[in-house]
Amino acid sequence: MTTPSARLAELGVTLPEVVPPLAAYVPATQVGDFVYTSGQLPLRDGELTAVGKVSENAEGLVHVDDAVFAARQCALNALAAIHGLVGIDAVKRIVKVTGYVASAPGFSDQAVVLNGASLFLGEVFGEAGTHVRSAVGVAELPLGAPVEVELTVQV
């Protein structure tokens, strides 16, 4: 079986440094067989990959394609948080993805956006990446991020 770390290497993906929390909390924590991550923003090298609300018709807003990419970045940062705590190869299963999409009025493709995270997790973990998911459209996210993703995994 290919390990998650080997699979990441095959995909040419390097886990980033753990994004420091914005405040008084930690990136990931373990209780028994579960590891929980904090809500992850699409930060890359300290900057958001996109800023603003997501819309189908993106005049001054975040285009769906960029939001899909941002969701993938959130998932990558969540994996980095897990890797920093228990090592990525300790993950037996991705259990749950909760995704919040800062949504312009009338935008209802939150599921499309979150596929950026879900499909990436499938690429890395295969069958073990199959998860339940809730996708909701929210008013505002920290720092003006378009997407926030949290993971629950089994280790």
Add this chain to the structure above:
Amino acid sequence: MTTPSARLAELGVTLPEVVPPLAAYVPATQVGDFVYTSGQLPLRDGELTAVGKVSENAEGLVHVDDAVFAARQCALNALAAIHGLVGIDAVKRIVKVTGYVASAPGFSDQAVVLNGASLFLGEVFGEAGTHVRSAVGVAELPLGAPVEVELTVQV
């Protein structure tokens, strides 16, 4: 003790087919004693029971009564997802309900809406249906749904 499936029959409720996920995830998953569902929309025979944001004064919006019914439909779909994975009679307890209500400005009766889910779970599971709950009002939901509900149950 009446089983949940017997109780559903008494109530005249038939569990629907599992609603296929909108994207790259599964309807329900089990880890140890827990089963988690994906966020469920109020789909019935492939169509939303109501579309739009919830308001007290529903001109062109979703009336609270229709949102209450939609929340019940979400809960029913969640039970179908659980039934498809482990069988409804394996449920020992409804642990947690998280409910998102697409809310028109100024609408603050999210608790009333979610009672459509909570009371239904009480009807089916009795004491074992008693759960914790978070109800929040969000900007937008997938497909323009007025409500989304996810469950955590103990099996």
Add this chain to the structure above:
Amino acid sequence: MTTPSARLAELGVTLPEVVPPLAAYVPATQVGDFVYTSGQLPLRDGELTAVGKVSENAEGLVHVDDAVFAARQCALNALAAIHGLVGIDAVKRIVKVTGYVASAPGFSDQAVVLNGASLFLGEVFGEAGTHVRSAVGVAELPLGAPVEVELTVQV
């Protein structure tokens, strides 16, 4: 080691009465080593400590400082809910905080607001208060509350 109840006494904090649920659910529930709380509003003696959406520039809105205080009140009510179920000294660890901030357009300091909850939990539980957290900005909350907080703890 100082117990959480001793630490609360040192801080001069008295756990309030458990806030009765708005509807058909319970304030807290236990499954194995986990206790989950319902989403808690900043109710104190039956009234919200603040009402409305949170903004940096609070003309007719809730100022960030008041929202920080409201988040602390939510956390306090969550501890009361846990205390009512298992006793506060049974808490081994605060695992997870999910915080919803009713956000005026353009408000993106949800992390600052939720620090009102996170820092308070750190004061009471010390190292055991370290948790993961998701902070999101939502459209509306029950009763017009500015903040809602739910906890997952290990007992």
